[in-house]
Amino acid sequence: MASSSLCLNSLPLPPSSSSSSSHPRKLSETCSSLTLSNNNVSSGIAGAALKPIVVSGNPPTVVSAPGRRIVAVGDLHGDIDQARCALEIAGVLSTDGQDLWTGGQTVLIQLGDVLDRGEDEIAILSLLRSLDIQAKAEGGAVFQVNGNHETMNVEGDFRYVDSGGFDECTDFLDYLNDYHYDCEEAFVSWVGVSKRWKEDRRMSKNFLGPLNLVKRQKGVIARSVLFRPGGPLACELARHAVVLKVNDWLFCHGGLLPRHVAYGMERMNREVSDWMRGLSDSDGSPHIPFLATHGYDSVVWNRLYSRDTSDLEDYQISQASILNSTNYFPVGAKAMVVGHTPQTTGVNCEYNCSIWRIDVGMSSGVLYSRPEVLEIKDDKARAIRSNWDTFSEFHIVDYT
Template sequence: MGNTATEFDGPYVITPISGQSTAYWICDNRLKTTSIEKLQVNRPEHCGDLPETKLSSEIKQIMPDTYLGIKKVVALSDVHGQYDVLLTLLKKQKIIDSDGNWAFGEGHMVMTGDIFDRGHQVNEVLWFMYQLDQQARDAGGMVHLLMGNHEQMVLGGDLRYVHQRYDIATTLINRPYNKLYSADTEIGQWLRSKNTIIKINDVLYMHGGISSEWISRELTLDKANALYRANVDASKKSLKADDLLNFLFFGNGPTWYRGYFSETFTEAELDTILQHFNVNHIVVGHTSQERVLGLFHNKVIAVDSSIKVGKSGELLLLENNRLIRGLYDGTRETLQENSLNQ
């Protein structure tokens, strides 16, 4: 980045014990602050084109993890701070309008984790999704931001993959990067309310995948989501010391599992998992592909289309019992069965 680079970053909305929220901004490498008036976050003058938004308590409420009768769903994953690619994809596919506002009506959007790390526009993506969350609810729809392994890593203090752009904010605000999203921040509170696994109609969504070990542990979605929320700030040492939490946060847990892409994984094992949850499909991110990919006759659908590379991406549309690939140029194609020979 160099010493002469001009940086604009923010906002970081922090609510200390006193209860008075303050927005922190990096404007041309200088720290500026603004107060929050009537829940409105306005950027300072001469501070680039950083996000402005209205704060919402509604979108920080814990929502159900199971939904039925949803007529259309869009799913994508692993944005990793590639804000420009995300906006282009969503605009081309008419999920948002030309101004970046929700245009998917009563549909549901599922982002299966990994907004954090690698890329240079993480905060822009977070505030965009925050705003979309509000707009979708106003339209009768819903945004489901699921927790991925990189959300868990950052909130837990594992900062190995954070882009160097954020060094300036951590220095000037005098907080480690993970504390910019701690429980006393607006985005931090919003993230901590989210589920890690959800079920919509006959489809299960999560970041990595559900292994057979889940069944043997007799877990439910409700119990797992509650444990994720309750322990997201726990240290890696304490998580690993607890057998169940070690499973949920690491190894074969739903945010790390890659078993569906292994040569040893069988369709028979998959069918047992699908039957356990009474679903016909499982949608996952985490394991990068060049496109939205169907495995095992589309029983597993991989939606990590390598947006993180910063060049293009795809999304999955589920509408009228059809599985559709939404391509980066705005076109759509039916998801072909058994795209990978397994």
């Protein structure tokens, strides 16, 4: 894919009123129900030949995707069934179980926290990579941004790893050995075989469940090998940004602050990627990029825009002062999409919809809530949510 530097004019923030700065925008009381076909969701302009997607930065930092429909999916936390449901309602994944891209020229963005709290983390990463390969062949693309749980695992912080997650690491490391450590081929194909490996493991005479300490120790070692800086899966995560700008929209896991913008988005992305790939400083030790990955106000941990703070007056003042800062939105961006903090009311927006919160806690390891995704088309955003019992019919919910 071609790469170039993009120069975009700054755009002012939409005007915000006192009411919109205190409470998230509410969903309409009524929502229409209709069936979406792949034909009417696959691209921004049906049947039109769109200009190529242009990517700047390595990992990607700025993406120009003219005319594309954009769909954003929040935290998945190791639940591949819920992940598939979310991708199906987004119109980018086939419903026949074949894991085929059906989005045409759509751009899909996943906002991080694929890892922890579930047992199919590597399978989800594999699925997203497979879909990216398929999407590019049709003029679309799949992008991911890393969240705090990705950076935690590269640091070796396994506090939130499900026992099945350790088992999947053991299985995948064995699978890599079968491929003679051809990590690329093994990784892309893992989603198609991981279920069988899981079933075979549970059928094994040696399977003693999550309380088997020897098995647990083996899983911890396997995870350390895969996710340590320079490890196979850490290098896979290094392909992804911590902040991404697509057209006029910013995407990051926690939230971008003016000091992050001043430091430089591409610089942060490059430093996190270098650390994950195991590149060392002059003293031989890996440099952990603090501004992006550590602290309550780092890019992946920031909850400033995703908490309900109606009872915290000082917190609201802080939000308002940042959002009205002249250097808040960089290089022409006019809205930001974040995950990280589950929204019990579903996908919603604040500050005249300049901030969108799309983590709905859909994983069975979090809230096991109904999957929802954000759709951006013709510069307008809306939430798409499924009926819990059937995914052939979708509720489209517009913000008023």
